[in-house]
Amino acid sequence: MTQQVGKEIRNSKKTKRVLRILLKVFVTVIIAIFLFIAIVFTVNKISSHSEQKRIEQYGQHVSVNGKQMNVIIQGQGEETIVLLPGYGTAAPALDFKPLITELTSYYKVAVIEPFGYGLSDQTREERSTANIVSEIHTALQSLHIDRYILMAHSISGIYSLDYVNQYPDEVRAFIGLDSSVPALSEQKVDSSVTEQIKWFRNLGFARLQLKLSADPYDRLPYDEHTKEQLNILRHKNIYNTTQLNEAVSMYSNFKAAEKLTFPSNLPVLFFVQANHPVTDRWIPEHEKQLEESVHGEMVLLDAGHYLYRSHPKEISSKVRGFMSGIK
Structure with missing residues (x-):
């Protein structure tokens, strides 16, 4: 009996030692996690403050609904190309630089940086297609640009569907740069998800995410200077509230676009990646958009989604040839 009691006491002491060790490990892990978060937060705050001073201004500001929208205009061509970015592009005017360089020998090029992009202000206005289209049109009116070729990357293809139907007398042709199609909608994003992303951003983990991702x-x-500025503006604009609100509105914007088609008399040129990594419907859906066009064409490129970065010369050359065939 005495031996049994002694054994139980020893087991009890051993259990307590194990529990104390586990508790110490748990507390150490918790402290390490909080210390890691504090370091990430502090580094992000210091880096953001430093980078803010290094941002170089470009383009010009246009007043739209009481906010400032940034637009860069380059080139002396008789015809104007208006360039619209894809979702989340940190600094469209810099991101489009290789394509702008190729186009400005033949066209005047205006790059719109919508609210929440590049050096433009943010906005609390709903990121519906109607609002985005209206804001872009207001900016162009302020700049007295009233006849142009509309060129759009990715999600701006959805906004452009509405745009070309609203302003058919202004848009001379539409050029899609791997532009989104209504039938292949993005997944619905709930506002509760974006609230979590805001915490992720505010704590500084968005900077860490970019640091760990490929260039x-x-x-x-x-050039290295442009890449440096792009990197700074990626840190500045990633997951900003305006872009997160756009993500929430994206699903409904796609659904609304399902009712729209390009006007049959509008010349349409698509540059499309030949091998989409996710869906085999990418090319067929673009072909459907061209079915009613009297002057429609699609060019397949061996490239990724950001094909204007890797194939600016091919795009510029084809645009000139395409437009020369339009009266």
Whole structure:
């Protein structure tokens, strides 16, 4: 009996030692996690403050609904191309630089940086297609640009569907740069998800995410200074509230676009990646958009989604040839 009691006491002491060790490990892990978060937060705050001073201004500001929208205009051509970015592009005017360089020898090029992009202000207005289209049109009116070729990348293809139907007398042709199609909608994003992303951003983990991700401009025709500015603006604009609100509105914007088609008399040129990594419907859906066009064409490129970064010369050359065939 005495031996049994002694054994139980020893087991009890051993259990307590194990529990104390586990508790110490748990507390150490918790402290390490909080310390890691504090370091990430502090580094982000210091870096953001430093980078803010290094941002170089470009383009010009246009007043739209009491906010400032940034637009860059280059080139002296008789015809104007208006360039619209894809979702989340940190600094459209810099991101489009290789394509702008190729186009400005023949066209005047105006790059719109919508609210929440590049050097433009943010806005609390709903990111519906109607609001985005109206804001872009207001900016162009302020700049007295009233006849132009509309060129759009990715999600701006959805906004452009509405745009060309609202302003058919202004848009001379539409050029899609791997532009989105209504039938292949993005997934619905709930506002509760974006609230979590805001915490992720505010704590500084968005900067860490970019640090650990591959350089999207590696081995592409961007000089080091431009890449530095792009990197700064990626940190500045990633997951900003305006872009997160756009993500929430994206599903309904796609659904609304399902009712729209390009006007049959509008010349339409698509540049499309030949091998989409996710869906085999990418090319067929673009072909459907061209079915009623009297002057429609699609060019397949062996490239990724950001094909204007890697194939600016091919795009510029084809645009000139396409437009020369339009009276």
